[in-house]
Amino acid sequence: MKKKVFKGVIFDLDGTLLDTIADIADAVNRTLLESGFNEHPLAAYHYYIGSGWRKLIYETLPKGTPEKIAEAVYKKSKTRYHDNLNKTTVPYSGITELLDYLAQQKIVVAVLTNKAHEPAVKCIKEILPDRTFAFIMGKGRDFNPKPDPEGALIISEKTGIAPKKFLFIGDSDVDMITANAAGMFGVGACWGYRDEVELKESGSKVLAYHPKDVIKFLSC
CATH class of the missing domain: 3.40.50.1000 (HAD superfamily/HAD-like)
Structure with a gap:
């Protein structure tokens, strides 16, 4: 053949x-904590990523989170990550x-x-x-x-x-x-x-x- x-x-x-997982998790977890939500273990992010930042953030937030709050977390975490790329x-x-x-x-x-x-x-x-x-x-x-x-x-x-x-x-x-x-x-x-x-x-x-x-x- x-x-x-x-x-x-x-x-x-x-x-x-x-x-890239540690840098992504750090940016999101810090934003979640500042916004009054629980952070997630690093291993959880293995399954959160892959379909873009917005979907990642919505996966990390509790179901039923108001869209206005979810979008605020999305924007803040995205900016934080982009400002701190490649730390680890x-x-x-x-x-x-x-x-x-x-x-x-x-x-x-x-x-x-x-x-x-x-x-x-x-x-x-x-x-x-x-x-x-x-x-x-x-x-x-x-x-x-x-x-x-x-x-x-x-x-x-x-x-x-x-x-x-x-x-x-x-x-x-x-x-x-x-x-x-x-x-x-x-x-x-x-x-x-x-x-x-x-x-x-x-x-x-x-x-x-x-x-x-x-x-x-x-x-x-």
């Missing part, structure tokens, strides 16, 4: 390229080596995230300043957020690489659903925030337990 040789890789950001954020072990390998192999690399576009770009530029990405696409740009495949298909169109020639790497069901909807090869990043059960059930083609595992999937 002829092997597939992939020419492009799309990464999710939070929980895939970068471990780091790339996952093995990510820089994987990015270097992809560059050596001349494989196109892009990022598609439901994080707001400007902080997404800032995170990447500050934490991975020496790495090149063909596209960094965050929420708020002119495309529908994941799991809609629109952003992934825009990357495919602009790079001239067919969807079936892309690996799509992410740590959540949102990412695997996006990959399948776009006709891309979904790689579940088990080093991130969600578990392999979620990744399998949401349609991952393969699972990677460390970034170096991705290399063997580039030709499979």
Whole structure:
């Protein structure tokens, strides 16, 4: 059987390229406490993030919280996070080596995230300043957020690489659903925030337990 040789890789950001959870949790918990609500343990944020900041905040608030109060918490926490990006954020072990390998192999690399576009770009530029990405696409740009495949298909169109020639790497069901909807090869990043059960059930083609595992999937 002829092997597939992939020419492009799309990464999710939070929980895939970068471990951002502590900075996110700190910004939200501090705002919740100031607003009279309970804070949440760090592990809870593994499941709160992934669909954008507004949904994250509504997940952390008690059901029935008045919209005016919820929106105030949303705005204050978002500003706090954007003003304090990258205090503890780091790339996952093995990510820089994987990015270097992809560059050596001349494989196109892009990022598609439901994080707001400007902080997404800032995170990447500050934490991975020496790495090149063909596209960094965050929420708020002119495309529908994941799991809609629109952003992934825009990357495919602009790079001239067919969807079936892309690996799509992410740590959540949102990412695997996006990959399948776009006709891309979904790689579940088990080093991130969600578990392999979620990744399998949401349609991952393969699972990677460390970034170096991705290399063997580039030709499979």
